[in-house]
Amino acid sequence: MDDARLWLLNTRGQTKIVIVLCFIENHMRKETDLGSDVSEDGIANERRKTDEQILIESIDESTKQDDLADKLTDLNRQDKLQTPLIGELAASLHVYCASEDTKDISELFAATILPPLPANSEEAREFQITMQDIFGKNIPAELKAKDAIIFSLPVLEELVTQSLPDTEWYRANRRAEKLMKEAGIWEECETFTQHKRRRKGGD
Secondary structure (H helix, E strand, O other), X not given: OHHHHHHHHOOOOOXXXXXXXXXXXXXXXXXXXXXXXXXXXXXXXHHHOOHHHHHHHOOOOOOOHHHHHHHHHHHHHOOOOOOOOOOEEEEXXXXXXXXXXXXXXXXXXXXXXXXXXXXXXXXOOEEEEEHHHHHOOOOOOOOOOOOEEEEEHHHHHHHHHHHHHHHHHHHHHHHHXXXXXXXXXXXXXXXXXXXXXXXXXXX
């Protein structure tokens, strides 16, 4: 709302509508064994370690960041990471305009995007913005005040969902880099890369 207020109240009326897509991400993992593999006799401590711990302890000078990111992604999709790459997401959409006295803002529309609503939900699945909302009193002659642009919320939900794998991969790479640095091998990997470049005659 602060962002919407900034645009609507501080652009001398040039901004008529602000659409805000708000994400809330919960990274807390439910209490599970996170893929721990305990032997039947309960003796071998190595087998008590989670798959994530085993992967982290396997990091050495031969580890490649892309490979590590792939393994982190696999564990994430099996719900075996203590902190998931992408937490439980909630998303909501809000449409704001300036109030009539232009001293504050008002909400024209609000809806849930994620998690997906049940099929029998009565919540609106589209919203519209009229030409009057966009242009105020300066509506072009060829348009009518009640003409509207209609936005589909299921389409927006699909776009958000389609972006998640890219977000997962990006975060897996960042976490792989962090783990390699913590293992003390990141600088060695960088030096090795620079060494290969020099051998090829460029840098």
